[in-house]
Amino acid sequence: MKHTISALVKNRPGVLAESSTAFHNNSINITSISCGETENMEVSRMVICAEGSDEDIAKVTKDLQAMDFVIKLDDLARKEFVDRELVLIKVDVNKDSMSQIMQIFEVFRADVVGMGQKTITVELSGDQERVEGLIKILHPFGIKSMCRTGMIALKRGDE
Amino acid sequence: MKHTISALVKNRPGVLAESSTAFHNNSINITSISCGETENMEVSRMVICAEGSDEDIAKVTKDLQAMDFVIKLDDLARKEFVDRELVLIKVDVNKDSMSQIMQIFEVFRADVVGMGQKTITVELSGDQERVEGLIKILHPFGIKSMCRTGMIALKRGDE
Structure with a gap:
């Protein structure tokens, strides 16, 4: 199933490497990613479209939330956007x-x-x-x- | 200095993790990334904006070109786009x-x-x-x- 995950992250080196490794470790394929600056220079917003089972996505979401650079995480499938x-x-x-x-x-x-x-x-x-x-x-x-x-x-x- | 690197890559798991780790290992901060499908379902195009010295960018370009999933790489600073x-x-x-x-x-x-x-x-x-x-x-x-x-x-x- 397709999921869209939006994350506000601290703008520091290594964030992209660590996040994408978390997906890879949970055997989830990222189909597209967009990451750019936000209204706050120290914060970036990452939107990731990924394919995987609901359980795998739940696992990677938990992994990401445990990372110190993640400020906020939304699974956009559940919200109006x-x-x-x-x-x-x-x-x-x-x-x-x-x-x-x-x-x-x-x-x-x-x-x-x-x-x-x-x-x-x-x-x-x-x-x-x-x-x-x-x-x-x-x-x-x-x-x-x-x-x-x-x-x-x-x-x-x-x- | 700001560089924009465009890469055609094979669409398989782990590509994003390996590529972004290459930037991180060369101490280059990625300011933005866009990665999505192309006209060919098996190929994705990645556009990375990064800040680093010309030498560091040259090093990461060489690292990326050595990866088996990279089909083509362009440093867009030098071309008309x-x-x-x-x-x-x-x-x-x-x-x-x-x-x-x-x-x-x-x-x-x-x-x-x-x-x-x-x-x-x-x-x-x-x-x-x-x-x-x-x-x-x-x-x-x-x-x-x-x-x-x-x-x-x-x-x-x-x-």
Whole structure:
């Protein structure tokens, strides 16, 4: 089962190494990770999407909570949150496919960020379904390269 | 000095743990990381922003290249690339500050994704300067919480 874990961690060397080792030791595969600064320079927020049984995820959550650099941990499956992901896609284009591809971009409200002789590069942010929808529809045209951030999330409401 | 390293890696357990340990062993602090799937299900792309001397970065690059799961490695400082980052910001709002905050969102073309009684949550994707510009301008209003993806990047042109 897919789980999304959001952790506020102290911004010091080794945090990423120790956290990802905890997942590896519990035989859980991390499918995506996003880690960046927060409103507080000394704190980072890590959002990890991982696949594993509920028991394995519970074990790694316990391991992480015991680590001194972990300030707060949420399993986002259980809470209401806004999730977003960003993707850059470079897709093959020719004079026949051009107008169709541009229409797809318009429907998805994806922004063109680069253009070459044979490819066009587009940016889209949205929830995972929207991002995966665009990837799926562009696939037959030929995706030359692609880069996804992994999911980030904030709780809904004022909290 | 800030470096941005982009790596195509095989999508198997332990990759993140081994990679981040390599940075830690070379005393390099990772400031942000984004890792997600690519156009090929068996391959992930990892973009790591790290701070360290040129020598230390060269050492960790060599360590990474020696790992069997690393397919391709680029130090993006030396190449032309499109970089993007995504941020979610929950900012305090009241009836006096509301119109000013909405004007800022308009200037930055940031999208409102949630609203509470006392806060408003906004999403922005852009290069690091733009993202940091919005954070800086919203700071005086009170940033309640924030989540950044870390940078992702693709080479410019058709390659």
